[in-house]
Amino acid sequence: MSNVLAIAAATRTLRNLLQLAVPQLDTDLSDLEVTLQPPDVARKGITKAQINLYLYQVVANAAWRNLDMPQQTRAGETAPPALALNLHYLITAYGRGETDLDAVSHRVLAAAMSTLHDHPVLGVDDIRSALTGNDLADQFERVRITPLTQSVEELSKLWTAFQTNYRMSAAYEATVVLIDSRRPVRAPPPVLRRGPQGQGVVATTGAAAMLDAITYPNAQPALRLGEDATLQGRRLTAEHAVFRLSSPRLDAPVDITPQPGGGDSLVLHLAAPPEDADAFSRWAPGLYTVALLQQPPGLPALLSNELPLAIAPTVTVAPNAAAAGDLLLQLTCAPRVRDGQRVVLLFGDRTATPQSISNPADPHQPTTLTFQLAAVAPGTYPVRLRVDGADSVPVDFSGSVPAFAPNQQVVVS
Template sequence: MSNVLAIAAATRTLRNLLLTQMPALDNELSDLEVTLQPPDIARKGISKAQLNVFLYQVVFNAAWRNMDMPGRTRPGETAQPALALNLHYLLTAWGRGDTDSDAISHRVLAAAMSTLHDRAVLDGNDIRNALPDNDLADQIERVRFTPLPQSVDDISKLWTAFQTNYRVSSAYEATVVLIDSQAPARASLPVLKRGAQDRGVIDVPSTAPTLSSLALPHQQSAARLGDDLVLGGSQLTAMNAVVRFESLRLDAPVDVAPVAGDVAGTLRVHLADPVQDADAPTRWTPGIYTLSLLVQSPDLPALISNEIPLALAPVITVSPLTAPAGTVDLTVTCMPRLRDGQRVFLVFGDQLVVPTTVTQPGDLHQPSSLAFKVAGVAKGTYTVRLRVDGADSIPVDFSGSVPAFDGNQQVVVS
């Protein structure tokens, strides 16, 4: 690659090449002068045959822009790619004097184009001699000049920008100039061990399980502690597997071991209630979960399924169950316990009521307690639900032959 002198080195090498080669092609150009000025001032003070080389545009080279330089980085290492540039030059010709009656400008331009046609690739020695301390000749890619076709509209816009009269010209593109990045490269340490026992890559001849369905008891919209869930899908197994429940409200996921379902290809998962698991009040929290099946066979990488959503409903008690009309004060307990930041509402009939207080008993096995004040309640029977992060308690009693509203979650106002 090359240093920041690369653009100047390319321009100076091009000028020197044209200045030495063009007179050899046409004896009439023995007094030729090659300049590097903007077109609007290039002719000032000059009356002999002249070729002006003007770098009018520098663009990124798409092919090299994001490519690591060979020899600089190895697999696993990262480094900033080189600054890869294409240089656009405009070659403009003048004859002798102001009239150019002998069309010398045409011979100047023809000699310049012939030179670049025959010597399109810059010679390394010419580059080194063109500018001290430049190392453009040492870059991995050679610098090549190719004609850059321009439409009449392109030419018009270009010379309008120069704010000078148009002269016979030709555009060329020089590709590619690679300026080395000064940002440090980062190299990784050698690999000493591939995996826990230096076994390298492990190929598991099976696919991960896929969950496609979740069945809840009594076709409920949410599960409760104490319920059995039935998972359906493909590649399901209870061997070396856990069902992982994850929630944004929990510090760690809850893993529950499944068992084979009653139907082939299904799994059954039991959510232990506080009677079966004394830590259930704090292990869980009401709200929205995602669940997935994690299979961890000995000495093999874990296989994990897709995630499916689950709402875990709070189990509540309501007190009192009777109250006079007007303002009703209620106390509701919630199991499992609530967590900080959860959004909690009481759905009293068709009203949403926010709690006035939330109490967390010091005994972690006890449920959360919430106080609500419901104003302007008329006589009637009101079904009560607790909504936690979008998961509603289930106010239905399924113990009978026909589902009915649970009387323990109804308040009679008289």
């Protein structure tokens, strides 16, 4: 880690490196002077070849700012992260005099950039000798020098901020400088017991169940109240297990005991009245996730992966026959529609949004919805209700072949 001399140490190390190496690369630059001034005053009183190294921006290093420092904390301890900084420097080259007819400034800039290219990491000895009392060389992360690409627009804004004329320059980033926090480390007391009554942690050799697929009855796209769905998977068992169904429309997940069985499949039964008198208000039509929660006595609970499960609305439609023209259609929906759910009527190939949605005071009654359809032409129209992406099933599977259910279509004459 580093103390508060770290920024100054990095700057002076770069200055010393340029001052020593550039004249060795180009012997004609033996009179070179390296300064650390703002660009608007860097050239005052100087006429010889010059490099001005200006620290123009200091930014937080996002990768290090929230990390515990290695070798500073142990497992379970917390400590304030170090102040992690990236230093942005502008290197400006000047020739001899103001005219620079021999392009000396170009030679200065090329030698400076070549020096930094050959020294991408600041040396430990160079840092230690740059400033007395600094410990930047002791931090475990080395300070790396990288060129910064700047567009013409960025250069224009930068030199406008300096309030001086543009000079040939190159930008570099020095990363990372870690300044140690002086706040104390917080360490928890030693552990006296592990697990209840100091018996140690509980281990189990079993593995959680894995769900692979859901099969709905009659190859439907969703499950209705009163129907069964089959869940295929691995390590499935109905003993000490429940299906956990979750939805953002419910205040809490709902647990359902599987039908007896196990192995590679289990049956989920979604009870309807009168078997479950509260089914209309317990559920909401729409999309859910289902997982198998296993709770063996005396062992930790094991939760399987989740699969998407759709609960379809069961609807009634009135009237089932009407005259051509404007049509007022009324539907009932079970389970009940909840506040905020997205409801769409699919009438043949048309869609409509509800004019009104009403939930009776009796929670055992379904939701009533009213739709207004304009200029309906003669024909037979299957009716579906889509709630949060789950569609009602307008198909009758009782015959030898599936057919549209007569009570879920409207005949317009």
